[in-house]
Amino acid sequence: MQHRATDARASWSQATARERLAGLLDPNSFTEFLDPTERVQSPHLHLFDLPSAFDDGVIVGRGKLDGKDVLVAAQEGQFMGGTFAEVSGAKLIGLVRAARDHRDLPQTVLLLMDSGGVRLQEANAGELAVAELMRAIAEARCAGVAVIALVGGKAGAFGGAGLTVATCSRIAISGHGRIGVSGPEVIETNKGVEEFDASNKALVWATDGGKTRRLLGGADAFAEDSMEGFRAAAKMLLTQVPAFDLKTMQAEHERLRERHRLFATCADAVSMWKTLGIKEPEAIRDMDTKSFAALANSIKGANHDAR
Amino acid sequence: MQSLRFRHTAQRRLSGTRGKAIIGVVASGDLEVLLERVLPDAACEVEISTPLLGYDETWKAVIAEFIARSSPGGLRISINDGGARPDTVFLRLLQGSALMETA
Numbered sequence: 155m156q157h158r159a160t161d162a163r164a165s166w167s168q169a170t171a172r173e174r175l176a177g178l179l180d181p182n183s184f185t186e187f188l189d190p191t192e193r194v195q196s197p198h199l200h201l202f203d204l205p206s207a208f209d210d211g212v213i214v215g216r217g218k219l220d221g222k223d224v225l226v227a228a229q230e231g232q233f234m235g236g237t238f239a240e241v242s243g244a245k246l247i248g249l250v251r252a253a254r255d256h257r258d259l260p261q262t263v264l265l266l267m268d269s270g271g272v273r274l275q276e277a278n279a280g281e282l283a284v285a286e287l288m289r290a291i292a293e294a295r296c297a298g299v300a301v302i303a304l305v306g307g308k309a310g311a312f313g314g315a316g317l318t319v320a321t322c323s324r325i326a327i328s329g330h331g332r333i334g335v336s337g338p339e340v341i342e343t344n345k346g347v348e349e350f351d352a353s354n355k356a357l358v359w360a361t362d363g364g365k366t367r368r369l370l371g372g373a374d375a376f377a378e379d380s381m382e383g384f385r386a387a388a389k390m391l392l393t394q395v396p397a398f399d400l401k402t403m404q405a406e407h408e409r410l411r412e413r414h415r416l417f418a419t420c421a422d423a424v425s426m427w428k429t430l431g432i433k434e435p436e437a438i439r440d441m442d443t444k445s446f447a448a449l450a451n452s453i454k455g456a457n458h459d460a461r
Numbered sequence: 462m463q464s465l466r467f468r469h470t471a472q473r474r475l476s477g478t479r480g481k482a483i484i485g486v487v488a489s490g491d492l493e494v495l496l497e498r499v500l501p502d503a504a505c506e507v508e509i510s511t512p513l514l515g516y517d518e519t520w521k522a523v524i525a526e527f528i529a530r531s532s533p534g535g536l537r538i539s540i541n542d543g544g545a546r547p548d549t550v551f552l553r554l555l556q557g558s559a560l561m562e563t564a
């Protein structure tokens with residue numbers, strides 16, 4: 155279901171999933187699959203006395219980005235923390251498999267990730283969904299489909315969402331975006347506050363946040379936190395999608411080996427930035443989008459032909 | 462979970478031709494409102510699914526006020542509530558009917 159056009163300068167992180175789709179895609183180009191009137195909702199949440207959503211928190215469909223046909227999926231981070239569950243997972247998997255199997259469909263998939271991971275009330279179905287989605291992405295990439303992850307929602311991309319992002323062809327992230335497997339609070343709960351203080355926002359963003367992910371090569375573009383910011387980043391990434399072949403795999407292994415060699419002894423993100431040759435690593439946090447993007451583009455390990 | 466259903470006769474059919482719209486998100490203190498133009502001209506049905514018990518009279522009053530103010534004839538309105546306050550409910554309903562009036 156089409157939302158009204160969103161102001162190009164509006165914040166991506168503050169927006170709902172439907173507003174992001176309206177701001178990202180060309181005006182009036184979006185067609186939704188399984189729209190809310192079909193009421194494909196979670197069959198489990200009412201058993202826990204929890205409200206459902208008509209789209210189960212994932213919107214899938216097709217549209218145009220700067221005239222180019224694309225398939226899109228957007229997670230609603232505000233609903234149950236933007237979770238992977240039975241229905242929402244099936245919608246994501248179905249979309250990627252459709253791109254894999256039908257050459258007449260758009261061969262580009264944009265994933266607007268905003269999720270803390272698997273929905274605990276549907277944990278088994280959610281875990282399976284993540285595994286099947288990662289497999290579907292790998293198979294789609296083998297078939298020549300470009301899968302681009304856009305990360306800038308409030309829930310970040312943690313747990314299964316973090317794993318899914320790492321499976322994509324290319325990744326765009328904003329300063330508000332975060333990517334990780336175990337989230338800060340999970341680490342603190344399991345390993346203690348000495349290991350990771352989840353209430354220390356500066357530490358959390360320095361570790362999981364968009365700037366460090368971009369500098370270490372974990373994301374390929376740094377987007378401004380706006381509709382036009384992510385639109386520009388997605389358009390740019392579509393021009394540099396790597397082939398999914400042995401050469402790319404070998405380059406990815408080499409990239410990760412080199413990253414481990416460089417950073418294995420670093421205690422925190424700031425010491426990693428120092429290792430990268432950044433003269434004033436403390437200034438990174440307050441750097442504006444433009445200067446930061448330019449800095450990241452000049453760093454060797456942040457730009458690669460792997461993934 | 463509680464389900465509530467209200468049937469009203471509005472003063473007139475809601476203007477515009479848009480067939481469906483959705484507004485809001487099922488988040489804490491918010492709700493989603495799905496509007497479908499599927500009923501005869503003056504009829505309006507509102508169906509609510511809410512995890513909070515004991516607010517039937519509040520819902521009834523908010524819906525009645527909305528119907529009187531906006532006259533959403535022809536609409537079936539479905540709500541998934543995340544524990545929204547009455548003013549938020551009223552705002553989303555007005556936003557939804559305004560969306561349905563756009564082309």
